[in-house]
Amino acid sequence: MVLRTVEVINQHKGSYGTGCLIAPGLVLTAYHVALPGEGSVVAVRDTVSADFTGATVVWENAGLDAVLLKADRALVGAGLGVVRWGELVCDYPDRRPVCSMTGFPKAMHRRASSRSEQRLDDLKTVDGTIAPHTGSRSKLYGLEVKRAVPTEVKNWQGLSGAGVFCNGVLIGLARLVDRQWDRILMVVPLSHLLAADGFAPAVAAHTGMAPSLQPADLRPLMDNVPDPQLSSTYLLDPRSQVTDLTGVSGLVRQIEQWCKSTDRIDVAAVTGLGGTGKSRLLIEVLHRLTAGSGDQRPWSGGFLADHPSHTDYQVLAAAHYPLLLAVDLAETRLPQIRDLMAALAASHEGGVVRVLLLARGHDTWWPALRRHLRTRSVGPIGHAFTLTPDGALDGNSPEDIYVEAKVAFARRIRLLQQAGHGDDSWPDRVVADAPRLYGADLEHTTGQPVIYLHIAALADVLAHANPEFALKDHPMEVLLANEVEYVRRVAEARLPEGIADDKLLRSLVTAQFLAGARTAQDGRAAVRAGFDVHHRGYGITAPPDARQLAALDDVLTAAYPATDGAHWGAVGEPLAAAWLAEVETDSGEEFIEAFLQHDSLATEQRHQTLSTVARTAQDQPGLAAGAHRAVAADPEHLLPLAAQTITAELGTDQARQWLSGLEHAVADRAADPDADPDTYQWAAGLIREAQQRTAADRDDLEDLIGAPLTQGADAPGQPTPEPPLSAHASDSHLVLVKPQVGWVTRYIVGVLGLGHLTLVGAVAAAAALKNGIGHDGWVLWLFVPMNVFLHLSIASGFGGRQYGSALFAWVAPLFAIGLTTANAFMIDRPWPADWPPQWLLWPTLFAVGLTALTFAWRFEFGQLQDTRRLTTSEDLPE
Helix, strand or coil: CHHHEEEEEECCCCEEEEEEEEECCEEEECHHHHCCCCCCCEEEEECCCCCCEEEEEEEEECCCCEEEEECCCCCCCCCCCCCCEEECCECCHHHCCCEEEEECCHHHEEECCCCCCCEEECCEEEEEEECCCCCCCCCCEEEEECCCCCCCHHHHCCCCCCEEEECCEEEEEEEEECCCCCCEEEEEEHHHHHHCCCHHHHHHHHHCCCCCEEEHHHHHHEECCCCCCCCHHHHHCHHHCCCCCCCCHHHHHHHHHHHCCCCCEEEEEEECCCCCCHHHHHHHHHHHHHHCCCCCCCCEEEEECCCCCCCCHHHHHHECCCEEEEECCHHHCHHHHHHHHHHHHHCCCCCCEEEEEEECCCCCHHHHHHHHHHHCCCCCCCEEEECCHHHHHCCCCHHHHHHHHHHHHHHHHHHHHHCCCCCCCCCCCCCCCCCCCCCCCHHHHCCCCCHHHHHHHHHHHHHHHCCCHHHCCCHHHHHHHHHHHHHHHHHHHHCCCCCCCHHHHHHHHHHHHHHCCCCHHHHHHHHHHHHHHHCCCCCCCCCCCHHHHHHHHHHHHHHCCCCCCCCCCCCCCCHHHHHHHHHHHHCCCCHHHHHHCCCCCCHHHHHHHHHHHHHHCCCCHHHHHHHHHHHHHCHHHHHHHHHHHHHHHCCHHHHHHHHHHHHHHHHHHHCCCCCCHHHHHHHHHHHHHHHHHHHCCCCCHHHHHCCCCCCCCCCCCCCCCCCCCCCCHHHCCEEEECCCCCHHHHHHHHHHHHHHHHHHHHHHHHHHHHCCCHHHHHHHHHHHHHHHHHHHHHHHHHHHCCCCCCCHHHHHHHHHHHHHHHHHHCCCCCCCCCCCCHHHHHHHHHHHHHHHHHHHHHHHHCEEEECCCCCCCCCCCC
């Protein structure tokens, strides 16, 4: 944040203050600080420069008190990335993040030294918290400052225009000091700037990235937009929003209507082949919801991180905006989904929450997850949306999509080049009407995912700009060549001259994609495994130099920075699948097999590698063979992980194919003379049992092995722990769950419950009035509070907990109903002949009333449920 702080001065008008670097050379500050116009010159200086640099105005709005300045990017903020834009959407005191701003307040005006008369303006970082409701009516944030503050308001002067950051995201611009509250600074939310005319286009023109708001206080839980880079991965990433969403307008409306239903929490699945546009669809829905209309409150949300910085998901239930959350590759993240929904169901604060689970299919994991969530009373869970390749086109021709994509790619590449990305190595200019080399046979793409049209369009744009790319036979090879060039640029900037090796870098990027790395330790393990496997067979007698491995780790982290709480990200699909196939072919079909067996990998990294290979093998079937051989070589450690992957993540057909491949690989390895017969007999038995369940189309395959291991299972080189016994081990705690019912049902049940308590009291009172016991007739009046207390205790006990088939679950309600019925029989009054007999009417009335009172308690206060209880196929019907 300090590196983004600049001084802003207008000597002609005598103004001075602070600014915030949005990107190299691009400064956002307060209008009353810059005071542009009338022939005056605004100058800026970052914290590492000695001299001020002149700046020009690219956007201004006096009403919002904001101005955007542009200076020489080489002199101001060189090397900085583009800032993240955000807003505050929650008010959860336990997780209220610290907000910070750094500037040059008057109170920090200091002498250069004790003996010098020269004065200078020094930096001051101010920390505080923002409760989103403070100042909301004036459409400002109120930042409550921590620690010491100046004694006079004028000593704050100079801090105006400073950027206010929350979790590393810029959320506002310091504007003024509240004179009534000496510890509150008023901040202009960035949402007002992004809604102003001309601001977003001005930012996009100078950064190559259109600004969009993200929930800053939820950033530890969310997956963020990737940094703009001149790489094929960035250009194809749906979160980069390079190409417009084509078609699927009907599906967008369906999901939007589902989001706006009355239920507080709901979950739905969106399935489709890879590359059909599921992620881009979610972004479009979220864009429509965040725009708002009329008096409707705008939405917020995004993609849930695979590696969140913390797992206190209850913060999501405290949002004062409605939230739309997406979980990508949902079939591989079932434990996380269960934890998320358990936290949301247990909380009663905040607005509407919708969770969309994105996956390639839902024939195995989705029915079981629905049953599990229904037992937790998590919404209706009645929707599943399917996106087909033809549906993604939705009346648009492949030709139209190809042409529009070429225009979009050319425009974004030019913006990236203007923003300083890439270099001058391309001989020709990027144009939207590049010749058709790879997009010539579009009529044959019918029924293919739309991503293939985008790949052809991007390949043609790149091949025109760099004729060397045009020598490639396939459009994917063009994109990979551009990716190699991008990684080489990163490596050359961080490695000594002549050290960058394209083949080694390609192997390491593949290892990065396969294993992932949640921590720096995981990153070191993946680099070491990739390095060793790349040099496998060359007889290395000494371990690689630790400094070299650290430098390579730094290259991978810089090339593909993490967008969540992990150590790094990875090259995106489908580029990664094609790159993996190339590396596997060049290694003689041995890379995956050797990588999976490397000793340095943690159990979770082995599991992720198997999961990644299983997913990519659906499009590249030849990749599965190496994984099968690796599992067969070490069945004790790898077969449980492979079975977990198959049962939790693959559809029925793919699971059968994988099991068949594993069976053959295990049988071949069992024939080796040195194979342990007992081990391979156990392995063959486990595979046969899985095959039998798959052949019967049973959806309880997960019960055979257990749920996938959670992240951070063990340290590298340690023995693999036994698989968890429970399919829901991650939910091993009680949660308070409120059933999701409409207000009409809640009102009717509540009235019936209160009526039942009134009837119980009235019957006991009538019995006491009609039946005295001598001078001790008052004793019968004890039945009034006793009966009421007994029914209320049973309702609270059964409404708030689960007792299953315990004896108490049957005896206590029957005793209460029988006791109250006996009181009714004590009432001495004539009984009409046409009425039902008392022995039938009273027990029926009290049974119905007690049931209503029990559910009224549950609706109002919730029920404690043990999330460790397994959900079986008999729990709830589909």
